[in-house]
Amino acid sequence: DAGVIQSPRHEVTEMGQEVTLRCKPISGHDYLFWYRQTMMRGLELLIYFNNNVPIDDSGMPEDRFSAKMPNASFSTLKIQPSEPRDSAVYFCASRFTFGQPQHFGDGTRLSIL
Amino acid sequence: AQSVSQHNHHVILSEAASLELGCNYSYGGTVNLFWYVQYPGQHLQLLLKYFSGDPLVKGIKGFEAEFIKSKFSFNLRKPSVQWSDTAEYFCAVRTGGGADGLTFGKGTHLIIQP
Numbered sequence: 001d002a003g004v005i006q007s008p009r010h011e012v013t014e015m016g017q018e019v020t021l022r023c024k025p026i027s028g029h030d031y032l033f034w035y036r037q038t039m040m041r042g043l044e045l046l047i048y049f050n051n052n053v054p055i056d057d058s059g060m061p062e063d064r065f066s067a068k069m070p071n072a073s074f075s076t077l078k079i080q081p082s083e084p085r086d087s088a089v090y091f092c093a094s095r096f097t098f099g100q101p102q103h104f105g106d107g108t109r110l111s112i113l
Numbered sequence: 114a115q116s117v118s119q120h121n122h123h124v125i126l127s128e129a130a131s132l133e134l135g136c137n138y139s140y141g142g143t144v145n146l147f148w149y150v151q152y153p154g155q156h157l158q159l160l161l162k163y164f165s166g167d168p169l170v171k172g173i174k175g176f177e178a179e180f181i182k183s184k185f186s187f188n189l190r191k192p193s194v195q196w197s198d199t200a201e202y203f204c205a206v207r208t209g210g211g212a213d214g215l216t217f218g219k220g221t222h223l224i225i226q227p
Contacts, residue, residue, distance in 0.1 A: 050213070
């Protein structure tokens with residue numbers, strides 16, 4: 001099993017630029033989660049999908065953040081325009097149905113200059 | 114909303130010492146509880162989980178945790194730590210009622226000195 005695959009692993013860009021983070025969940029998993037990890041706030045749930053449908057996006061910090069899941073094997077998290085305070089590690093996780101643990105990707109380390 | 118508290122942000126131990134990391138949550142209903150570990154530069158991995166049944170849960174790498182409902186606690190333990198246990202440890206809770214994402218504690222950075 002390839003695990004949850006995230007790309008890129010590292011992203012450095014200037015403020016104001018659009019940033020797109022990508023995630024490929026484990027095949028067959030029908031839940032997908034996006035988390036953000038910072039020193040100040042720890043790990044926070046941003047949004048999660050079930051069967052490609054966004055279920056809870058209450059953790060998305062601002063309208064600058066958006067997430068999509070066009071099919072069962074791909075999701076994106078987009079920030080536009082990006083700001084320095086968006087710098088963090090963004091994790092994607094997936095799991096198979098209720099009661100199963102989440103499997104995390106390696107994360108994308110995002111630095112906004 | 115539920116919250117998770119990990120009392121120790123940094124813990125430094127010598128090899129072979131015993132470990133206990135505290136975790137308390139605030140939610141009165143049914144919960145699923147997890148401990149995840151993040152080794153330097155790696156992704157989060159599940160150490161152990163509690164859903165129901167025996168409140169003493171055994172996980173990988175010799176870790177265990179005890180769910181004490183009356184104390185809203187789920188402390189992580191290991192009788193004898195190794196240098197390779199150096200990592201960040203996260204306690205997480207998932208509540209019932211349809212809320213599906215995990216709420217994490219802020220993590221405990223564990224350093225094991227050889």
